[in-house]
Amino acid sequence: MLSRTAANLFWMGRHLERAETAARLLDVGARITLLPNTEEGYRNEWESLLRASGAQGPFAERYGDAITQENIESWLFFDCDNPSSVASCIEKAREGGRIVRTALTSQVWDALNTAYQELRQLRTASRAKLDMAMLTDFTTRHSSTVRGAINATQLRNDGWHFINLGYSLERADATSRLLDVKYFVLLPRVEFVGSGLDNYQWQVILRALSAHRAFHWAYGGDITAAKVADFLILNGESPRSLLTSLYEAVWNLDGLVRRYGDSAPATASVKARQVLESLMARDIEAIFDEGLHEFLTWFIGEISAVSNAVNEDYFSGRM
């Protein structure tokens, strides 16, 4: 497979996952506005969303301090100046897909192109007619269709591994960033730890990851920081946990190593396996003792190292 094709498939997976993350943020925002306000009112919650997506600065540059629902919608959904908006990600995924048309089945292309065409129509529609639920439904529906088409029709070849590698690394990154934000931003004052507000904010994180119900199935009882963190970091059943995402990355990298044998280096696979082992050696107490933020910083760095190794091993077209 061409190195450029592999890179495009990998990034197509990443962008599709990223679009979903943006929609999930929007969804949680929509819920918050329906709940009784916390200390500073919903404005503060909108702001935390911006921080969760790491976009406070760019948002302020564009909209000033007008953190309104409409501006947030524009930013997270429509705005092409925001590289992580749903529109940007779908456009980039579709553009990537168009470049590697030959590596996609017609069903996958069809799903991707339909998402893009409908997005174009949404953009010309009057904003008054679009509610938030519709925007998030739009995104999750299309991303499910694309993913379904990938799983149902793509050959289980190296291209498939690259797409799924993109999905899983992006997901590992998104979950750890959301967790990190919770620890430092959603909770500005230390006396809140363990308070009702604290637990409520952990719920927000669960919502943001569409994991609210799944969490109750898995743990039951009160929502506590330890349980939520365990669910999102170390639980192998949770579809968005760091462990699951990393496990999937390893599985796909192993697939590539098996397929390519000695004809390509395997540094990414070795690296990912190391991180996975290191993750499995921890329990949640150890992580809290180590400091959640310190742990997440380490993890985000490791994911980025794996991503760089993938780039080096497969996309550089080395001589």
Next chain:
Amino acid sequence: MYYNEMMDGAAVRAPYAMLSDWVATMPSEIRQMKQAEAEALFRRIGITFAVYGEGGDPDRLIPFDMMPRVFLQSEWRKLERGIKQRARALNAFLRDVYSRGEIIRAGRIPARLVYQNEAYEKAVVGFVPPRGVFSHIVGIDIVRTGRDEFFVLEDNCRTPSGVSYMLENREIMMRMFPALFRNNRIEPVDQYPELLRRTLASVAPAKCEGTPTVVILTPGHFNSAYYEHSFLANLMGVELVEGSDLFVDGGFVYMRTTQGPKRVDVIYRRIDDPFLDPLCFRKDSMLGVPGLMDVYRSGGVSIASAPGAGVADDKAVYTFVPEMIRFYLGEEPILQNVQTWTLWKDEDYKYVMANLKDLVVKEVHGSGGYGMLIGPKASTEEIEHFRKLIEANPGNYIAQPTLALSTSPTFVDEGIAPRHVDLRPFCLCGDRVELVQGGLTRVALRDGSLVVNSSQGGGVKDTWVLSE
């Protein structure tokens, strides 16, 4: 005054007998529904094109007309012989002008037209590509003016585009109207990609070991024909590469893959000569592969079409193609040229300047329907404007009579109406010369218009050749 391919007065001609009933019995609601369905299919598949420098919708559709254009087997056989003959002669000419130039020595074509032609590539003089083929895909634009009167409007020896429309138009017609295909015996065209792959593999260089690796080289996804490039790569099962995916090492060309470098034997390039190799041609080209031409000249890789093939298809050399057929093949041309006045000749110049209002004037190197004057449709100011352009540089122009292009029935709001059409078949030249029975029919959708270019309001149709 125009040859109507469907109607002979009030009688329906043989090729359209079945379609005539089909149209007559189709309710207009169904027709509108099917038209909308066709458009949705094109958009979903992603067959769109961008018009250079036009702005607006980057994903525009070429209008598709559901009414097929039909040829009888007997009509097609003559066309086929004429097309293949022409493709052979053009390749013989290219072989000749890059070696001994016999046709010039024999005084059958002026040396100036060849050796001073912008498309004449001095970098490949003396080099004979595998099997002596320069132009592997020859697109020949043909117009019809009567029952048995076909004329060649121009030849395309470089990288003629449009074949994806030939294939997709057929796919969509078969999907929407399967009964039409069950009830008619229509020659298939879907073997084209396989024939193309085979043709390209047949011109692999002598240094190639084992099964040749064929790739399509595209300028990238911003190019208006990118859809076609990826479409063909997909159907042929070959890689679609950009210049940056390729590199030269030790006399061979390699592509960068996830498993390291892989050698490439045949490049079907969809970029123009000047961009192929920044070391040999334009230094600022980001699309090409540095060192490619050295590998090509040393027989390490084949390029289709061969660099320099364009010298055979400009509008000045065009006038000499019948002469080429006689000179190289010893045959009489089966397909005629359109009468052409070349403005660098004094007597032609005088005639054309006196009759601008009746003629079509084209730039020698122009294409896509740009830079041309259609006398009978032009205003006095337009004619006077063009007169000044010609006076400034007569050698840059040729003139032709306004042809009475045949019409084919086309769907319009009120039913069907005759609209002017042309035809571009795609002839393949490798170890054999082959042609699928079909081509791209372009139609001028505006009533009375003679311009079929998609950039100027033209559409496309499925083209049928009925079997015996």
